[in-house]
Amino acid sequence: MKVERELPSREAYDLLELVTDIADRELGPRVAEFEGEARFPRKVFELLGEAGLLTLPFGEDVGGGGQPYTVYLQVLEEIAARWAAVAVGMSVHTLACLPMATFGTEAQQAGFLPRMLSGKLLGAYSLSEAHAGSDPAALRASASEGPRGWTARGTKSWVTHGGEADFYTVFLRTSPDARSGISCFHVDAGTAGLVAGAPERKMGLRSSTTAELHFEDMVIPGDRLVGTPGQGLPIALAALDAGRLGIAAVAVGIAQAALDYAVGYARDRQTFGRRIIEHQGVGFLLADMAARTEAARATYLVAARRKDSGLPYTRQASVAKLIATDTAMAVTTDAVQVLGGAGYVLDHPVERLMREAKITQIFEGTNQIQRLVISRQLAASTR
Numbered sequence: 001m002k003v004e005r006e007l008p009s010r011e012a013y014d015l016l017e018l019v020t021d022i023a024d025r026e027l028g029p030r031v032a033e034f035e036g037e038a039r040f041p042r043k044v045f046e047l048l049g050e051a052g053l054l055t056l057p058f059g060e061d062v063g064g065g066g067q068p069y070t071v072y073l074q075v076l077e078e079i080a081a082r083w084a085a086v087a088v089g090m091s092v093h094t095l096a097c098l099p100m101a102t103f104g105t106e107a108q109q110a111g112f113l114p115r116m117l118s119g120k121l122l123g124a125y126s127l128s129e130a131h132a133g134s135d136p137a138a139l140r141a142s143a144s145e146g147p148r149g150w151t152a153r154g155t156k157s158w159v160t161h162g163g164e165a166d167f168y169t170v171f172l173r174t175s176p177d178a179r180s181g182i183s184c185f186h187v188d189a190g191t192a193g194l195v196a197g198a199p200e201r202k203m204g205l206r207s208s209t210t211a212e213l214h215f216e217d218m219v220i221p222g223d224r225l226v227g228t229p230g231q232g233l234p235i236a237l238a239a240l241d242a243g244r245l246g247i248a249a250v251a252v253g254i255a256q257a258a259l260d261y262a263v264g265y266a267r268d269r270q271t272f273g274r275r276i277i278e279h280q281g282v283g284f285l286l287a288d289m290a291a292r293t294e295a296a297r298a299t300y301l302v303a304a305r306r307k308d309s310g311l312p313y314t315r316q317a318s319v320a321k322l323i324a325t326d327t328a329m330a331v332t333t334d335a336v337q338v339l340g341g342a343g344y345v346l347d348h349p350v351e352r353l354m355r356e357a358k359i360t361q362i363f364e365g366t367n368q369i370q371r372l373v374i375s376r377q378l379a380a381s382t383r
Contacts, residue, residue: 003256005074006301012071019078022051027082031207035085035352038199038206040164042122044086045093049119054093057242058101062109063117069242069304073249077297080253081260084356085208087253089122091246092160096123096169098239099184103227112186116167124165125243126156126213127236134369136171136236139182141215143172145229149222150174150185152193152215158363162211163196165189169239170213171232182232186224193218204355242307244317244364248300248324251360255293255328258335258353262286265339265348282338289331296320296327315377322370328357 007013026047034041048054057072058064067075072094080087097116100108115121132138141154152172159168168187175181187194197212227235263286266277276282303316332354336343343350361367 003077003297007071007074008068012067015067015071016074016078018051019053019075022047022053023079023082027079027086031083031085032349032352034083034207036206038201040209041083041086041207042164044083045089045122046119048086048090052119054090054119055117057094058097058113058117062101063114064101068308069245070301070308073245073300073304076246076249077253077256080250081257083207084250084254084353085205087250088205088208088247089161091243091250092125093123094246095125095239095243096165096167098242099169099226099235100186102238103184103231103235104186108186108223108226121166122161122164124159124161124168125239126159126162126168126170127240128156128158130155130157134366136182136233137178139171139173141172143174143183143185143220145174145222148219150220150225152185152218152220154215156213156215158200158210159196159213160208160210160363162209162213163199164209168194168213169226171236172215174229174232177230179233180230182236183229184226184232184235185220186226187218187220191218191220202359204352204357204359240364241314241317244321244370245300245303245307247360247364248296248303248317248320251321251324251328251357252293252297252300254353254357254360255289255296255324255331258328258332258350258357259286259289259293261348261350261353262289262335262338265342276338285334285338289334292327292331296324299323315374318365318370318373321364322367322374325357325360325367328360329354332357 052065056065056067057069060066076087100112127136129139143150143152166189170185170187171182173181174183193216195214200210266282267275269276300320303313303320306313306316335350336354339348339350342348
């Protein structure tokens with residue numbers, strides 16, 4: 001079903017047409033093979049980079065595409081509807097570039113950003129640790145300053161693109177202070193002492209490599225510190241607000257793909273002499289799926305408009321992430337139900353979409369954390 005897009009310009013509509021063409025021609029036909037083999041699609045990211053799709057939300061002054069977040073997120077959704085792992089990879093790459101683009105010095109931006117945004121390099125965002133997934137203030141992986149720069153020790157967990165990325169945006173403890181003891185670093189993949197663990201074996205997004213990173217006396221040059229020492233936590237949280245919008249858009253793309261497939265199946269499948277979409281039990285289920293998907297899309301666009309306008313959007317980002325990812329889980333589960341037994345086998349993509357939806361409720365802050373963010377902002381608000 002064709003989604004009615006909300007775009008600000010003819011240029012944006014042309015961009016979405018290009019994205020749709022690439023997604024239909026290059027992504028959709030490959031996803032089942034790569035997911036089945038848990039194979040990382042590096043050449044796909046190179047293709048997206050050549051098309052300029054890895055630069056979209058960054059300013060033209062730093063080599064970006066200069067697109068508003070409302071457009072960038074709809075691009076992510078369109079790609080996620082064909083291949084969720086690739087859309088997640090785009091979102092993670094954006095997340096990894098944001099600290100440098102926002103907090104880097106002019107010299108750092110001039111030296112690093114052109115290649116980071118060109119698509120020639122792929123980034124990863126390294127914040128989580130095994131004991132501190134939703135509590136970044138509890139990080140233990142550390143870096144100490146010395147004459148050669150910073151020496152890092154410790155382990156990071158759940159790193160998307162771990163072992164595949166060309167650079168890592170890494171958050172390390174540089175002092176014991178709970179709130180101001182974390183700093184942000186730009187680390188090249190080839191840095192001595194950086195060791196990637198074996199890829200995790202996952203329920204879904206199998207073509208998206210996730211691995212631990214081990215820092216074994218890894219020396220980081222002094223000019224790779226992003227921001228000031230101790231500024232890492234605000235940098236991480238600012239990037240996560242934007243990252244949550246990316247995951248919300250990915251989740252809506254997953255939900256839309258499941259809805260479209262279920263509707264097509266229900267139009268073709270007949271029982272008791274009628275198409276199953278004409279049975280009220282199925283028709284109403286599909287109607288609820290459509291309503292939830294459109295409502296979830298609206299929540300991420302509301303938050304994106306605030307971001308584009310320079311307004312605070314932390315609460316709206318958490319609302320969008322919460323609503324969109326819960327919607328993806330509900331809609332993909334219902335899509336499996338519409339197909340019945342056919343939905344449970346690998347012959348149809350809805351079982352894969354259901355597995356992919358689950359992780360969206362977990363990463364970039366679990367949905368329990370989103371509820372915590374929202375409730376705290378409500379408690380702090382004044383009438």
